[in-house]
Amino acid sequence: MASSGPPGRCTAHPVTVGEFKEYIGSKRGIVLDIDETLSWTAGKWLKEAFEKFGNPEGLTERQFFEKYHLVQNAPKDLYPRWHAKDVVDWMNFMRMSPEMQLGIELVEGAKEGVAALHEHTSIVGYMTARPQCMNRGTYKWLRSHGFPDVPVMAKPDEVPFQEGNRWKAQALKFLEANVTAIVDDNPKVALFCDETGYAGPVFQIGQTCASGAHGIACATWSDVVREVKQWAKGAQKKI
Numbered sequence: 001m002a003s004s005g006p007p008g009r010c011t012a013h014p015v016t017v018g019e020f021k022e023y024i025g026s027k028r029g030i031v032l033d034i035d036e037t038l039s040w041t042a043g044k045w046l047k048e049a050f051e052k053f054g055n056p057e058g059l060t061e062r063q064f065f066e067k068y069h070l071v072q073n074a075p076k077d078l079y080p081r082w083h084a085k086d087v088v089d090w091m092n093f094m095r096m097s098p099e100m101q102l103g104i105e106l107v108e109g110a111k112e113g114v115a116a117l118h119e120h121t122s123i124v125g126y127m128t129a130r131p132q133c134m135n136r137g138t139y140k141w142l143r144s145h146g147f148p149d150v151p152v153m154a155k156p157d158e159v160p161f162q163e164g165n166r167w168k169a170q171a172l173k174f175l176e177a178n179v180t181a182i183v184d185d186n187p188k189v190a191l192f193c194d195e196t197g198y199a200g201p202v203f204q205i206g207q208t209c210a211s212g213a214h215g216i217a218c219a220t221w222s223d224v225v226r227e228v229k230q231w232a233k234g235a236q237k238k239i
């Protein structure tokens, strides 16, 4: 592992989507999102936010997540403090901070689910809206939990955070000869895939309603494993 160079270039793996395409050659397989697919990142953010900026409704992290999903979705009328400029600045700063990657817990069933997927499909990479500058911490977290040692395609630092799901759908379209499917919690990914024309399935972990033409709702990791197995069987080959 290289110890110097640009922040994202911390392993022998490719960093950009273009580099990944060259690296993977003719191989095919699925990619995995990270936040809220493998890592319970929202839980860490909400714990920090409750401690620093208050918890006006007295919710647990899980209750907040089920109600509003992410920290930035806290309604302004109930959470005015969370929308103050210094708090928004704090969030923007922490999105680029390795400190926020420490102690993130696993999504329930993710470790076992990925191990089960690996028996039926090829997992060729991760695709995350985290910025590339966070890669060092991302690899460290993935390895600490024994996830497959495959490349992390992270959002280029210059792409705004709000454009992360659109960037993913564009990257999937660019890689469609290699990337046969994605597991991702965010319903917007499948919607943007409809726009870019990526036609592989989007296995939507944590969702009970599918979105987009190719979204497949999977409430839990057990559902992901069942749906991917069924899809792989349909393809009648190891993918």
Ligand SMILES: [Mg+2]
Pocket (backbone or CB within 6 Å): 033, 034, 035, 036, 037, 184, 185, 186
């Ligand atoms: Mg996610």
